[in-house]
Amino acid sequence: MPATGKSNKKILLFLALFLMVICLISLSCGQIEIPMKSTLSAVFYHLNILWGENGSFTMEQDAVIWFIRMPRVLTGVLVGAGLGISGAVMQGIFNNPLADPGITGVSAGAATGAVIAIALGIAAENVFMLPLFALFGSLLAVFFTVFLAMRGKRIPAVTLLLAGVVTSMLLGAVTSGILTMMNEQKAQSYLFWIIGGLDYRRWEHVYIAAGPILSGIAVMIAAARHLNVLALGDTEARSVGMPVMTFRIGLMFTAAAVTAAAVCVSGNIGFVGLIIPHIMRMLLGPDYVLLLPASALAGAAFLVSCDLLGRIIMPPVEIRVGIMTALLGAPYFLYLLRKMQKISYDS
Template sequence: MSDHAVPIPARRAIVLPSLTFLGLAALALSISVAVSVGAVAVPLGTVWGVVADRLLPGLVEAGWTTGQAAIVWDIRLPRALLAAMVGAGLSLVGASLQSVTRNPLADPHLLGISAGGAFGAILALLHTGLFIGLLTVPLLAFGGAMTTALLVLGISSVTRSTSADRLVLAGVAVSFIVMSCANLLIFLGDPRATHTVVFWMLGGLGLAQWDQLAYPALVLAGCGAWLMSHVRRLNAMTMGDETAATLGIPVARFRLTVFFVGALLTGCMVAFSGIIGFVGLMIPHIVRILVGGDHARVLPFSALIGAIFLVWADIAARTVMAPDDLPIGIVTGLVGGAFFVWLLRRRG
């Protein structure tokens, strides 16, 4: 039988597992490289040895220094894992928002969620101080993101703006207001501390610590599982509100629910990474080119490729100006901006 005689579903059944395996292998290799490179290079063999020794003590004979073990396990591995989770989370939100709004340019920051996170983080860094320790910044950032999300939902309900276009407009309006308030906090804060705020607003993964990774991991797993359980509805929403309604989907309520789940996921990621733009806009479009438009494939592959992309963006951020860290938002902004122009040209 020739290749042309193989049915399309059969080809897809062969290709998708292969893509999944290659994606997982690429993610594992990317994380290994991220842990290996930096101001102090650590060989890949040492990286794997340290990780194996921490997971299964005594399995590997130690051939590394205490300093190398600390760099691998305490500093770089948590950072690489956080980068993977943030990339996966933002990509999931972008894919789901593009579905329910039918807006190809929708991303997690379009609806004002990141602005709320920025407000909370600036409040902690410049005004309240770390009154509950290192968790103060991510907790206040998460609180600001969720407050903004609830504000957008409230405005949408009061004004009955539950359609896709009006929901986006409400988010954009709230985003401008909240960012103005955040800029006012910067203006009123201590000028000597503003450099920490600027770095956080441009994105950074310096808060990565083992005892804090559980929070984004749990939120990512919970929200990702909920989105995967509603792939049929997401597919229907891409065909328009009227078509989705004829299939028995409560369109307005489902759109608001997806928005709230996206806000929860984005708020948690922004709380630990700062504002990282363009990931949620760019990755879902790349995934649809590779695997088609079915959200049963778009969502998991968006998470996988988003994780790989942000790990490599962090590698670039740490090595371009080593030993100084470049804010990761600059890297994603450069790549995402070029992709944005390409997307507009392609749509045109």
């Protein structure tokens, strides 16, 4: 049973507190263990908060926390929040709990953009080039998918899904073709990116992702009440004066842009936008005013937790976060698929 009233606020508060705690633990844990007191002091020192004392942490600890782990954690928060809320919006737009942010070809477009940057050699010259090419490829894929799916002034949901599949297959073929012409070193660079990970993230990656992801999250949360109206059906939405087509396309592009910004700095990370909104919907119900911020908080906490587990579960080897989300998300997806099949069969 979904929670109601004060329980919903408690769940949101718990998610926010859990996200803060898991971020602090992630800053402290790793191959170099740093005491929590030193971690807090270093963070507060850089934020110019009086509690932070320069003498309670060493220069080495400060370098690890602020220049290695902090960009990694913040990137994880941004990517997880962006994928989580984008998944919730996509599921609301298509009224399908199995809808995923990548259904518009975003991930395939990012992969093609990334492989082009690596093949041209510019990814090694400038840290901004690979994510920017991936972002550009993602957005082009979305435009191409919508162009294929457009029928007059309508975009049927089934047609959009099929167009997304076609776009992904086409871009996958392009990516594979480029890979066959790359040398082994460049191919390994692409493989390292496509698996999805937060390692070796720098402050530049945070700067690239922060603007589009935070702006997109703000727009989607502002449109939460309209999503509630849309969930009642197109006829009811039109009866209250909502431009259904314009609203649906606008939100879809916003979610796709946020997903593109997330994928471009982290690589292909699956299941976050699929399972997190579904779990939040079971806990909080279908009210998007609560569901969207909850999906953002839970997505961020889930991704940072997966990254932390990947770092500490088999030291000194790190399991990349894209692998961890697949290991944890795939069983739940199979359970969800089986449950929906059973409901369909019983009905």
